[in-house]
Amino acid sequence: MKKSKQMKMQEEDRNRYNILIDRGTEVFERVENNIYNLNDRNMTFMGIILATLSIILTLVLFLRQMGLQFSNADRILLIFFCLFSAISLVITFSCSILTKYMDLNIFEQKRFDELVGMDEQTLLSDFLSHLKKSYEYNASKYNKRTRWFTVASYSFIIANSMFIIFIIKNLIRGC
16 A cells, blocks of 8 residues: 555656656747747848848949938938948847757766666656756847847847938938
8 A cells, every 4th residue: 555655656756747847848949949030030130131231332322423412411320320230230140150059968978877877756857957957048048149139120220210311311302
């Protein structure tokens, strides 16, 4: 009777650990997918910034060649456009540099030998602990990179707003 109660308790503990590990793995994989999506968005955004810069700078040079004289206000708008575009590009570029994320280390020989020697409860507890630690580390890095990506996006929006003001100002002046 006592042995069956002890076996049942072990089964409950095992089920609890398995549920926690399964749910933890789902959350860990979601963060991992978010990281990949952020990397993809970052690379796309960098391409958009570079394309926009090349088109706008070509347009400005063309207008200068056509004889358009820029006022001091135009120069200031263009300087701010270049400044905020450069800020956005630098932040986006720095976010695209490969970042080391933490993963579960199971199959490196030293770690594998250590895991093989563990009893079931210690093994499950160890997996859960490492899963939690990896998740917290990766989520922290992801959140920091997301904040910087947001700063880059706002900077790019401000840069484009400066250029739109430049265009509107010159359209009004031209009329």
